Structures are given as structure tokens and as C-alpha cells.
Amino acid sequence: MNKVFFLLLQNKPDEFLQSINQDFLNNQNSFLLALVIFLAFPLILLIIYVINQYAARVKLIQQLKIKFTKLARHYDLSLNEINIIKQLSRFLQDPQKKYLLLINKNTFNFCLDHWENKYPGQTLTGLGILRNKLEFDKYDPLESPKSTYNLYVAMPVQIRPVDSPQLPWIKGHIQAVNDDYINLEIQGKYDPLEQGTRIKLALHDHRGVFLFESSIVGQDGSIIRVHHSRNRLVVQRRKYFRKQLNMKVFIKKETNEQEVVESQLIDLSGSGASLNNPDKSFKKHDDLLIFFHTEHDKWLRVSAEVVRLSHGGKTMHIRFGHLKEALRDNIIGLIR
Numbered sequence: 001m002n003k004v005f006f007l008l009l010q011n012k013p014d015e016f017l018q019s020i021n022q023d024f025l026n027n028q029n030s031f032l033l034a035l036v037i038f039l040a041f042p043l044i045l046l047i048i049y050v051i052n053q054y055a056a057r058v059k060l061i062q063q064l065k066i067k068f069t070k071l072a073r074h075y076d077l078s079l080n081e082i083n084i085i086k087q088l089s090r091f092l093q094d095p096q097k098k099y100l101l102l103i104n105k106n107t108f109n110f111c112l113d114h115w116e117n118k119y120p121g122q123t124l125t126g127l128g129i130l131r132n133k134l135e136f137d138k139y140d141p142l143e144s145p146k147s148t149y150n151l152y153v154a155m156p157v158q159i160r161p162v163d164s165p166q167l168p169w170i171k172g173h174i175q176a177v178n179d180d181y182i183n184l185e186i187q188g189k190y191d192p193l194e195q196g197t198r199i200k201l202a203l204h205d206h207r208g209v210f211l212f213e214s215s216i217v218g219q220d221g222s223i224i225r226v227h228h229s230r231n232r233l234v235v236q237r238r239k240y241f242r243k244q245l246n247m248k249v250f251i252k253k254e255t256n257e258q259e260v261v262e263s264q265l266i267d268l269s270g271s272g273a274s275l276n277n278p279d280k281s282f283k284k285h286d287d288l289l290i291f292f293h294t295e296h297d298k299w300l301r302v303s304a305e306v307v308r309l310s311h312g313g314k315t316m317h318i319r320f321g322h323l324k325e326a327l328r329d330n331i332i333g334l335i336r
Helices: 002-009 013-074 079-089 105-118 127-133 325-335
Strands: 156-161 170-177 181-186 198-205 208-220 223-227 232-237 243-253 261-268 272-276 287-293 299-310 315-320
Antiparallel strands (some): 198 208, 208 223
16 A cells, blocks of 8 residues: 555556555455355355264264174074064164164064054064064063963953854963964863954953954864964953962072171052161162961062162062962062
């Protein structure tokens, strides 16, 4: 700018105007450059963000693949079973998280329900074996069966054709639980049931009465093969009476060599109990051994799990593990 005034003082108007024009161009270029930088900066940040997000997604997918592979090896899944998981994973919000199907029964059943709704009448060969490997159909003495996959051998059963409610119930028991069907061994003589006949399947045990709808696969003498079913119609759970009582018991953790300690029962039922937590030493999900002293001078030993704590940890509420009916009857006998 000093140069411009110097030219003006020297009476050189042409050079003066040329100098002004040059300064203007220089300023304009600087402005355009600043404008470009200003507009480009958010774009550069956006590009960096997208690249980082993509890299994080790629890393996550790789981690999920490793997790799924480890679980697949742990459960010794076959190629067919891995293919079943891939088909079901399409109904996840993020199919890359298919490992969830191997560790969460509710997620597995959710995807299976959607698959069955989309492909009615079709079956997934090997589904039963897969569910058994994942222990999704493991017998739970306290949980009502969600499907016929949850049934067990020797469980009492009755069947009757859906379209013939006037016929008597056919009585028997479960002889085997296979991949695609269950075998029922019937008692007495009945007219053979044709393949495809729709039936009601009534079952009962200490958990209650359960009714499923299924169909006949075939019959060979006293053995009737029935399709697996997840169509549960009726549930009548048996409620165990819970009685308050003051009774001395002895407990210890099942997984270590901890000494047996004394505790006091608060209430007791055929499925669980509440008792004092000595020195607050037992935590939620601890596996316990509980020793009851009966009036016949005998000891009952029962496995249980701490399902929750109350009163600041002073009281623990337990659920008994799998009990044979004779042992459960002995426990129920304590509260009658």
C-alpha cells in the first residue's frame, strides 16, 4: 500500500491504477482461498469421521466373527448347524451379531419364530440336534416346557385327535425325544392313527399340566411318532404352597471346600426357600448345598441356587435344583 501512495505522489497514474488492480486481485485470491478452506474444513472432518466409522465397523465385524467362530468350535457345530444359525441371523437387527443365537435362548426362539412365519410348513433339518448342543431344551425342573423339545423320557402323556373330541384319551409315556419327532409308547389297545392326523398332546408332571397341538408322523405297534411342536395351548402350573417356619438347616457353597455353617429357614416350599444369610457370606447366583434334618432322624441333602437377596443381604431366597419326586415329597412333607 505504501508503494501505491509513492506512485501517486510521483504523478504516475497508470502505474498507480495498475498497482490498485493488482492489490485487489491479490486480496480476492486470498478471500477465495480462505472461503475454500472454510467450506472444505467441515467436509474434511466428515470424511475423517466416515473413515473412522468404517474402520471401527470393520474391526467390530472381525471381532464378532472371531467370537462366533470360538463359540461354534466350543459347541462343535457342523456346517449344517452353522448354516441354520446364518439363516436365523437374518432376523436380527444386526445379522453380524449371530453369536447371540448361540448364547441366548430367547434370541434364538425370536428368530426361529420369524423364520417359521416366513417359511410356513418348512423345517430346518438338524434343528433339534442344534438346540440340544446349545442346551436350549435342557430340562428345567421349575420351568414349564415351551415346546416338546423340553420334554423328557418317561414323562406321562395322553393324546387325542383334534377332530374327534368324543374319543377317549390314549395314555402312555415318552419313550424317546429325537431330532425331528418324539416317540410315545402307548398303553392298551387303540385304533391306529393315520399319518398327518392332528392331535392334542397332554402332559403332566410336578410342574403342572401342559397341552400342545401336533401331528402324527407314523405308528409302529405301541410306538407312535409325533412331530415336535412349539404350539403350546394350555398351561396349568402347579403352585407349591409356601409355609413360614423356624427350622435349623446347614449350608455350604457347592463349588469349594467351605465348612458347613448353620442357618435358619424363614419359609419353605417344594420349589425353594428363604433363609438367613450367615454373615452375609452368600451372594446371588451362588450354588449351595442345604442339609435338612427330618423328624425320622435323617438328613436331606439338596442343591440350590441363590436367586436374590433381601433385607440388605441378611436374607437369601433360593431355588432348588433338579429334585427327584421322592426327595421333593420329603421336603413338602416338612411343611404339611
